[in-house]
Amino acid sequence: MRALVAMSGGVDSSVAAALMLEQGYDVIGVTLKQWEGPDGSMPTAGCCTLADAEDARRVAAQLDVPYYVLDYVDEFTEAVVDPFASGYLNGLTPNPCIECNRRVRFTALLERTKDLGCDVLVTGHYARVVEHDGVFRLGMAADDTKDQSYVLHMLDQSALSKIRLPVGEMRKTEVRARAAQLGLRTASKPDSQDICFVASGDYRDFLAERHPEVAAPGDVLDMEGTVVGEHQGTAGYTIGQRRGLGVAVGSARYVVDIEPTEQTITIGTYEDLLSDGCFVTEMSFTHEAPAAGDSVSVKVRYRSDPVAADIIAVGDRWEFTFVEPQPRPAPGQSLVMYDGEFVLGGGIIVDGRRSVTAVL
Amino acid sequence: MTIYLDHAATTTIRPVALEALDDAIARFDRNASGQHAESRLAKNALEEAREQAATLLGTERPHDIVFTGSGTESDNLAIIGASLGAEGKAIAVSEVEHKAVLKAAFSLERFGYTVERIPVSPAGLVAVDLPGMADRSQLTVLSVMLANNEIGTIQPVREIAANARLSHPGVVIHTDAVQAFNSHEVTLAATGADLISLASHKFGGPKGVGLLAIGPGVRIEPIIHGGGQEAGRRAGTHNVAGIIAMVTAMEAAASDRDAFSERTSAERATFESALTAGFPGAAVTAGRSERLPHISHIRFPGVLAETLLIRLDQVGIAAAAGSACQSGAVEPSHVLKAIGFTDEASGECIRFSFGWDTPQGEGWRAARLVLDVLGEL
Numbered sequence: 001m002r003a004l005v006a007m008s009g010g011v012d013s014s015v016a017a018a019l020m021l022e023q024g025y026d027v028i029g030v031t032l033k034q035w036e037g038p039d040g041s042m043p044t045a046g047c048c049t050l051a052d053a054e055d056a057r058r059v060a061a062q063l064d065v066p067y068y069v070l071d072y073v074d075e076f077t078e079a080v081v082d083p084f085a086s087g088y089l090n091g092l093t094p095n096p097c098i099e100c101n102r103r104v105r106f107t108a109l110l111e112r113t114k115d116l117g118c119d120v121l122v123t124g125h126y127a128r129v130v131e132h133d134g135v136f137r138l139g140m141a142a143d144d145t146k147d148q149s150y151v152l153h154m155l156d157q158s159a160l161s162k163i164r165l166p167v168g169e170m171r172k173t174e175v176r177a178r179a180a181q182l183g184l185r186t187a188s189k190p191d192s193q194d195i196c197f198v199a200s201g202d203y204r205d206f207l208a209e210r211h212p213e214v215a216a217p218g219d220v221l222d223m224e225g226t227v228v229g230e231h232q233g234t235a236g237y238t239i240g241q242r243r244g245l246g247v248a249v250g251s252a253r254y255v256v257d258i259e260p261t262e263q264t265i266t267i268g269t270y271e272d273l274l275s276d277g278c279f280v281t282e283m284s285f286t287h288e289a290p291a292a293g294d295s296v297s298v299k300v301r302y303r304s305d306p307v308a309a310d311i312i313a314v315g316d317r318w319e320f321t322f323v324e325p326q327p328r329p330a331p332g333q334s335l336v337m338y339d340g341e342f343v344l345g346g347g348i349i350v351d352g353r354r355s356v357t358a359v360l
Numbered sequence: 361m362t363i364y365l366d367h368a369a370t371t372t373i374r375p376v377a378l379e380a381l382d383d384a385i386a387r388f389d390r391n392a393s394g395q396h397a398e399s400r401l402a403k404n405a406l407e408e409a410r411e412q413a414a415t416l417l418g419t420e421r422p423h424d425i426v427f428t429g430s431g432t433e434s435d436n437l438a439i440i441g442a443s444l445g446a447e448g449k450a451i452a453v454s455e456v457e458h459k460a461v462l463k464a465a466f467s468l469e470r471f472g473y474t475v476e477r478i479p480v481s482p483a484g485l486v487a488v489d490l491p492g493m494a495d496r497s498q499l500t501v502l503s504v505m506l507a508n509n510e511i512g513t514i515q516p517v518r519e520i521a522a523n524a525r526l527s528h529p530g531v532v533i534h535t536d537a538v539q540a541f542n543s544h545e546v547t548l549a550a551t552g553a554d555l556i557s558l559a560s561h562k563f564g565g566p567k568g569v570g571l572l573a574i575g576p577g578v579r580i581e582p583i584i585h586g587g588g589q590e591a592g593r594r595a596g597t598h599n600v601a602g603i604i605a606m607v608t609a610m611e612a613a614a615s616d617r618d619a620f621s622e623r624t625s626a627e628r629a630t631f632e633s634a635l636t637a638g639f640p641g642a643a644v645t646a647g648r649s650e651r652l653p654h655i656s657h658i659r660f661p662g663v664l665a666e667t668l669l670i671r672l673d674q675v676g677i678a679a680a681a682g683s684a685c686q687s688g689a690v691e692p693s694h695v696l697k698a699i700g701f702t703d704e705a706s707g708e709c710i711r712f713s714f715g716w717d718t719p720q721g722e723g724w725r726a727a728r729l730v731l732d733v734l735g736e737l
Contacts (some may be wrong), residue, residue: 028670068670071690115667115737117674 002026002120003164006109007060007067009052012167014059014123015175018182020122021063021168028118030066030194032109034076034100055186062184071114072104072300079103081197088207088235089214092259092332095151095302097194102154110159112239128168129160130226130342136160136284138264138343143171153346190320204236211235218263220247223256224247234260239330240273240351256328257353275310275328277321278352280335285345289314296337296344298322300313300329300352306338318347329351341359363690363726366678367715368509368539368655374564374716377609381566386603392598393589397703400615401598409607416610417556418547425581426572426590427603431538431559435573436462437594438534438555438582439503443468445579446499447532448533452476453696454486454515457534462694463501478504482700484646489519499528506551510682510695510711511645512655514540521552532578538562542613542716543621543653554578558610564716565609567604618715621681624714625653625725631712632656634727639734646699647707651697654714665710671733672710677726682710 003025005017020027031053053069060067086092095265105123113121126141136157141147148168149250167175179187179348198206201292207214212234220229229247231237239254245267254273257266277301283289290296292314297306319337327350329335337348364372364663388402407422428434432477439461443451443715451465455477455544465475480486502524507514521533534555537546541563554575561567574580574593578594586595613620635658637640645657660668669690672679682693696706712726 028674030484066670066673068666068673070666112667116670117736 001014001120002028002118003120003122004038004109004113005029005065005122006105007031007056007193008124008191009055009059009189010124011054011179011184012175013122014124014184014186015170015179015182016124016166017059017123018066018178018184019176020046020164021065021087025120026270027063027065028116029056029063029065031067031107032072032074032076032104033067033069034104035081036073052098055189057354058183059186061260061313062209064117064171071141072108075108076100076197076238084121084195085207085210086205086347087332088203089211089260091234093238093330095334096171096334097151098334101151105146106152106155106163107356110162113162120162122166123163124151124167124169125165126172127343128340129165131161133186140152140343141168146172147339149343150299150334150336150346153248153286155286155288156284159272207235208225220245221264223268225266227350228267229230234258234263239264240327242270254327258332262319267299269299270327273327274325275322275352276325277319278329278349280318280320280347281316281350283318283345283347286343290337290344296339298328299336299338301351317350346357361676361678363722363729365714365722365726366680367718368562368711368713369407369563369680370567371542371564372717373561373566373605374609374612376612380608381601381605384604388600388604392600393587400424402598405604406598407598407727409604410426412572412607413610414517414573416547416607416614418549419573421576423546423591424576426569426574426593427598428572428594429568429596431458431536431543431557431562431570431601432460432557433502433584433594434557434570435534435536436464437572437580438536438557439464439501440468440583441593442501442532442534442555442578443473443579444583446500448498449473450476450499450526451501451503452499453503454478454480454505456480456486456508456510456513457503457505458538460704461505461536462665465503471720477603480698483649484508484511484695484699485649486496486515486520488516489523494647497636499524499531501532501534502528503534503536505536505539506516506544506546507537507652508695509539510651510693511657511699512539512654514544514650514652515534518550518552539652541610543624545617548573555580557657560606563604563609566602568605568631569599571606578666583673602628613716620716621653623716623720624718627714627718627720628653628656629723629725631727633657634724635730638727638731643725645696654715655710656712658712659705659709660734661705661708662676663708665708665733667737668733670712671737672730675729675733677729680713682706 003020007013007029007199017027023266041242080096084094093322110121120303125148126146128139130137130139140149173260194201214233215234220231237255253267256268289342294311298309301304309320312319312321329349333349334346335349337344388405390398390402391570392402410425413425443514453465504515504520506517517535524531533553535551535553536557538559556573558571580593582593584595589595606656632644641661643659669681682690693706
């Protein structure tokens with residue numbers, strides 16, 4: 001059996017490659033070149049840089065496995081980078097890592113796995129694939145502080161059957177310890193937090209460079225529609241954002257609405273931000289779809305705990321009601337449904353604006 | 361056991377060159393520019409090598425040879441050095457030149473130089489009458505490679521040079537002969553060029569050394585400044601052993617040319633006919649043009665070259681696609697674009713290249729393995 005290991009040059013995928021070898025697989029390491037600077041070179045800042053590819057190459061050499069760089073620049077640009085920019089320009093808060101997983105890593109690369117002579121695709125994600133009676137389930141990581149099942153929710157049975165996530169069974173500290181024990185050069189390399197194609201670490205810089213028109217100032221409104229300040233372009237804001245609003249009022253204020261066509265953002269109190277549900281499209285399921293009336297737990301942003309919700313309607317546009325009001329989900333982010341620790345599926349939030357106060 | 365079919369990237373060092381390298385390191389390991397006995401030994405060996413190189417390149421003036429650190433450096437010195445040394449500011453390069461020539465030329469654009477890109481035909485050839493260049497009377501440097509490194513096509517450099525001299529008197533003509541030296545006579549007279557670039561490791565010498573042959577009357581400004589070595593044209597302490605080994609390999613390659621051509625073209629013929637017969641639609645690029653005997657560039661329709669290369673590596677065949685960038689990913693080829701390939705077609709091409717040490721029967725063995733791999737895709 002042969003495993004294709006997507007190696008980013010980080011500690012997790014380095015250890016994933018080593019673990020597959022220990023499990024008796026032949027291993028081939030690949031790094032996806034997803035993004036490039038002028039002149040076709042790999043970027044030197046952000047993540048997925050030339051230095052990262054070099055780390056991956058060196059780890060592969062240390063493990064004595066073949067290693068290649070695969071060119072996915074066109075696919076990545078079209079499927080991830082362009083929609084990321086246009087999403088922000090349209091008042092959304094896109095999640096590029098999810099789109100990369102959905103449209104590049106676990107589609108284009110997964111399809112290629114067989115062509116490259118491999119049986120399974122391996123990544124260093126923190127989540128678990130569990131098989132029982134021929135059904136594959138996607139579970140949260142053993143290390144709950146590192147769980148990445150949210151960004152993998154789009155995996156279906158066909159994908160899950162060909163994917164191995166060996167570090168998902170371990171705690172991060174164990175992964176680092178194993179890397180150190182194996183003498184891997186990535187053992188103490190810091191985790192990457194950034195969006196890989198945003199070199200400066202601030203997506204606003206990226207947008208400003210590619211779309212200078214984002215710097216269109218506009219009004220900041222309060223809940224009554226009164227102008228209370230000025231902003232420097234709606235694309236710089238996210239629903240729920242509290243910092244950097246440039247408005248001094250007595251208590252904390254949050255972005256509760258973004259209207260790119262009007263070039264306005266609306267701010268309000270925490271109570272104004274609360275929502276009792278949301279609408280979701282482009283749903284996909286790891287196995288069987290739940291039905292209207294089912295109760296599930298949902299995550300509407302990456303780093304938050306699942307909360308209880310009821311499925312009100314299914315179809316092209318799913319409707320969810322939160323059991324307890326939640327800070328308004330940002331359109332463009334994903335809603336992921338869980339049954340306990342297992343992912344049921346998810347989709348993209350199109351409307352998080354079911355205001356509690358409006359219902360009352 | 362690897363079947364090495366990437367000799368155009370770098371070929372095996374010839375045993376005589378390796379021996380010369382070891383011997384020269386042992387005997388001439390001093391700075392050739394010093395004022396003492398050991399330096400003089402090194403200097404003598406260096407100048408002897410220069411004389412041999414000059415003879416091989418058809419000039420009686422050893423001073424016409426400038427030793428460099430690579431074929432890329434030779435190309436840069438030729439294009440930039442000759443441009444800085446000339447009066448005008450117009451450069452012309454064929455679209456299929458090596459990146460070392462193209463990027464050296466484009467680097468001068470921001471200093472007010474104009475760079476004209478001479479198109480090639482779908483057969484990969486530059487027209488001998490340089491279409492569209494008739495009025496460019498102030499053309500100063502023209503660069504057309506002797507043979508292309510990706511598809512192997514041989515340019516009529518001699519005719520191009522003769523025509524260019526008629527329409528543009530005073531033009532300095534450079535040819536990158538890096539890939540051609542194994543099989544073709546490379547002299548200033550035979551090529552008609554004023555400047556010839558060579559790289560040691562392409563004909564069986566060590567890496568890290570190259571040369572530029574400079575015809576009489578051509579003014580070259582240095583691009584590497586320092587201690588004034590190479591008559592002020594290329595500073596830097598001489599790589600004496602590397603130079604001696606390169607010239608040893610040059611002699612070996614020059615006397616092996618006929619046999620090299622015969623051997624590699626025979627292997628290639630078997631290889632190409634087996635593949636074109638065995639895989640539907642497989643096509644040899646520029647197959648009807650005059651080509652170097654050792655390069656085989658083949659398109660396999662419907663097969664991603666990046667995938668095929670990896671599968672070939674798994675069964676022990678070393679080949680190449682496009683040109684590898686810094687990260688190792690395969691980049692689309694500017695050469696294939698220039699001869700009219702779409703991006704898709706260009707992504708389905710592999711370069712196989714044979715060498716002086718390719719064993720007999722390797723073409724057939726390789727073709728069978730490649731067909732096996734293609735059958736699994």
